[in-house]
Amino acid sequence: MTTLSIENIRVRYGRREVIPGLDVTALQPGEVTALLGPNGCGKTTLLKAIAGLIRCDGRVVFDGQTFGYGDFAARARHIAYLPQTLPPTVHLRVFESILVARQATAVGLARGGDHAEVLQVLDRLDIGHLAMRYLSELSGGQRQLVGIAQALVRAPAVLLLDEPLSALDLNHQFQVMDLLRQETRARGMVTVIVLHDLNVALRHTDRALLLKAGQLVAEGPPAAVINGATLAEVYGVRGRVEPCSQGFSQIMVDGLVGA
């Protein structure tokens, strides 16, 4: 099985070191990992470093291969990355845009099934009715769902999603996380998702990485990582994690530390 490891990743913007040497061992195929931490702590920077999109020191090891900065083509065969801010839209219909994503990057996949794959992903994200609309005509949330479809249809081994729920309503947040978990398990993908909603991380992910100022403060099962002590240390809030009546862990925020 193919794990993903991050070895001594260091990133600086100019003279400012944003990630001062970070290691993550063996993210497992079939598992969804939540990448958590406050604004500006380096989550996007770390995802971009894994995707090979920014200059960094250190190594990403995946599928027996070691990637340093610059191995873009080799990495692109394995990794799909959905940015936090989606790029300006090209003049394509939704269906075409997903088909183009599949045909551009799903190397080695049988071409015959491309249309069926696109229809299936549209259906599973409940956006089949948007297939013939132009991207420029979509709402923010609809555009985000199409971005998720474009990433999934590439059939990547590693799926990196930066705040993919930020424009979605509650129903779609749940649906998308459900689908991502199912697909991650079924395809044996390594999936890493930047999340701000810690309740989503508790409910829908298998592992959590908690960052503070570019350093890993805690990692492990979400229910072990997210607790009163880490909420105070990393987010500066007084809070508790308690089971709801359905048995799922939920965060109760009591206030700010010191207030």
Ligand SMILES: Nc1ncnc2c1ncn2[C@@H]1O[C@H](COP(=O)(O)OP(=O)(O)OP(=O)(O)O)[C@@H](O)[C@H]1O
């Ligand atoms: N291109 C850049 N040039 C200079 N500094 C940058 C650049 N991109 C990000 N930074 C800085 O690096 C730090 C980490 O930014 P990053 O976007 O990785 O944070 P984040 O954890 O994803 O934040 P958020 O939750 O707000 O999206 C921040 O202090 C940010 O200001």
